[in-house]
Amino acid sequence: KNQVEQSPQSLIILEGKNCTLQCNYTVSPFSNLRWYKQDTGRGPVSLTIMTFSENTKSNGRYTATLDADTKQSSLHITASQLSDSASYICVVSQYGNKLVFGAGTILRVKS
Amino acid sequence: DGGITQSPKYLFRKEGQNVTLSCEQNLNHDAMYWYRQDPGQGLRLIYYSQIVNDFQKGDIAEGYSVSREKKESFPLTVTSAQKNPTAFYLCASSIGGQYYEQYFGPGTRLTVT
Numbered sequence: 057k058n059q060v061e062q063s064p065q066s067l068i069i070l071e072g073k074n075c076t077l078q079c080n081y082t083v084s085p086f087s088n089l090r091w092y093k094q095d096t097g098r099g100p101v102s103l104t105i106m107t108f109s110e111n112t113k114s115n116g117r118y119t120a121t122l123d124a125d126t127k128q129s130s131l132h133i134t135a136s137q138l139s140d141s142a143s144y145i146c147v148v149s150q151y152g153n154k155l156v157f158g159a160g161t162i163l164r165v166k167s
Numbered sequence: 168d169g170g171i172t173q174s175p176k177y178l179f180r181k182e183g184q185n186v187t188l189s190c191e192q193n194l195n196h197d198a199m200y201w202y203r204q205d206p207g208q209g210l211r212l213i214y215y216s217q218i219v220n221d222f223q224k225g226d227i228a229e230g231y232s233v234s235r236e237k238k239e240s241f242p243l244t245v246t247s248a249q250k251n252p253t254a255f256y257l258c259a260s261s262i263g264g265q266y267y268e269q270y271f272g273p274g275t276r277l278t279v280t
Contacts (some may be wrong), residue, residue: 060209081225087266098258099271100210145209155265157209 058083060148060158066163073136077161079129079146087149091120091131094143094160103144105133136165170194173272175258180252188243188275190258194269198263199241200237203227204255204274213256216241217264245277252279 060081069075081089088107092100104113104120106129112121117134133140146158169194180186192199196279198217202210214224215233230249235241241260245252259269 090268092271097276098271099259101174101271103209105268108197149266155212155269157211159207159209161200 058148058150058154058156060146060156061120062144062146062158062161064124064161065159066162066164068166069136070150071136071138071165071167075133075163077133077144077163079131079158081127081129081146081148081156081158083127083148083150083156085151086124086127087151089120089122089129090149091118092128092145092147094145102144113121116155133163136163138165138167141165171258171260171270171272173256175275176273178275178277180277182279183247185244186277186280187250188245188256188258188277190241190243190272191239191275192241192258192260193239194262194270195238196260196262197238198261198265198267199235200259200261200265200269201225201231201233201241201243201261202257204211204257209238210257213243214276215265237258245279252277260278 063078091103094100106122119132141159145160174189200215201213214233216222232244258272260270261267
């Protein structure tokens with residue numbers, strides 16, 4: 057079954073600290089993997105998109121990694137800010153145009 | 168100002184009534200999508216359209232209907248046949264199929280009592 061599992065479900069960190077969110081998937085055949093940020097009550101906004109050949113991709117303080125062999129991805133947030141408080145969603149595109157969404161990790165950054 | 172808009176932001180309806188959610192985009196994208204988001208679950212695809220006057224059912228199409236008469240517009244009707252319609256509804260668009268990056272609207276929260 058094609059699935060995307062994210063961990064942890066939720067996370068609380070202090071402002072200025074780093075954190076890493078995990079995404080494991082069983083989607084096959086793989087096309088690409090995306091990370092989205094979703095503020096409460098808003099639509100998701102794309103952070104990164106990685107294809108099979110890309111191991112790492114950065115967008116400001118956000119760095120995503122992909123290990124296509126182990127079917128794992130991570131999103132690392134550096135020097136967190138209060139505005140990073142949001143849900144982070146991992147999405148895997150299955151070759152042939154189907155997207156499989158993870159349930160998301162809820163991040164809360166405290167001052 | 169390019170983007171994708173949804174209206175209204177909040178919608179309240181009585182059980183048994185049909186309701187239509189609006190989605191408009193000025194990104195000149197061919198493909199448009201409707202998703203449903205429930206707490207603790209990943210987004211689920213309701214319907215999608217790759218070109219005008221054509222659309223396909225997603226994973227949870229029962230109780231929903233759509234139309235695509237214009238490239239810019241993809242309204243979703245939640246019918247009385249939908250057993251559990253209360254949810255957050257998200258519209259998205261992309262330049263081509265689902266392989267391409269999707270841009271999401273701000274969402275409509277529908278509450279049916």
